[in-house]
Amino acid sequence: MAREFTAQMSMHRGRWRLYVVLLNTAERWPEYGFDRALPVPTFTERMNALSALGFEPVPGAAWQWTEDSGDPEDPASPVVLIAAIRVRSWTGVAA
Template identity: 80%
Template sequence: MKTFTAQMSVRRGRWRLYVVLFNTAERWPEHCFGRALPVPTFTERADALSLLGFEPEPGAEWTWTEDTEIPDDPASAVVLIAALTVRSWTGALS
C-alpha cells in the first residue's frame, strides 16, 4: 500500500492539516481546524485524517520540526510543522 506524508502547521493564524501529494497537479487534501490554540489533539488530527480518506501508518508517530517564517533570519518567528506517515484509509469507499 502506498504511503504519504501528512503535515500540520499554522497558516493565517489557524492550524491546518494536509496530505502531501508529489508528482501531481491535484490539490492536496486539506483540513483547517479554525484556530491557533489549543493545538489540535491527537484525536482531532486522527478524525481530520479520516475525513480526508487517510489513516496513520501502523506504528507511525507525529514528529515536530521547527522552521522560520523568513529563511536564514535568526530573528524570524518560529513555525512548527508536524509530520506523520499515512496511508489511504482502508475503510474508505472506492
C-alpha cells in the same frame, strides 16, 4: 496495497491546517482546517481530521514535530512548527 504519503500540520493565516502531500501530481492536496490558532489540535482531533480526508497513519507511525523559521535568513524571526506523519489511504480494515 494502499499508497503511502506524508501528512503535515502547520499554521496558515493564523489557523492550524492539516494536509496530505501528493507529490508528482496536479491534484489538489487534501486539506482540513481547524479554524483556530489555539489550542494546538489534539492527537484525537488530528486523527479525526485524517479520517475525514480518507487517510490513516501507517502502522507504527508517530507524529514528528519540526521547528522551522519564518525567515531562514533571520534567526530572530518567528518560529514555525510543522508536524508530520506517514499515512496511507484509509482501508477501513482494522490492523
